[in-house]
Amino acid sequence: MLRLGLLLLIAPMLVLMGVYFWEYSSVRECTLSGGHWDYLEGVCRDTPQPFVSWLQRYPWLVNGGMLLSLVGLVLCMVGLYTKRR
Secondary structure, three states, X not given: OHHHHHHHHHHHHHHHHXXXXXXXXXXXXXXXXXXXXXXXXXXXXXXXXXOOOHHHHOHHHHHHHHHHHHHHHHHHHHHHHOOOO
């Protein structure tokens, strides 16, 4: 139970960071070339675009990742609390 808890505690955060930095590299490439990133379409445009937060664009990914981490934390606490046989 402890191993599963640690996996659920750490893996969602790594997935969230991976997806975030993957998008961030595209945004950075676009802005360094003089463009403006369209967050809703995921493409580089010539005109300024409004900022749309990551939580508004991917609510299931963000909230689901946090929920899985919370479940992992509970499993870790239960795994540490119970005696080993």
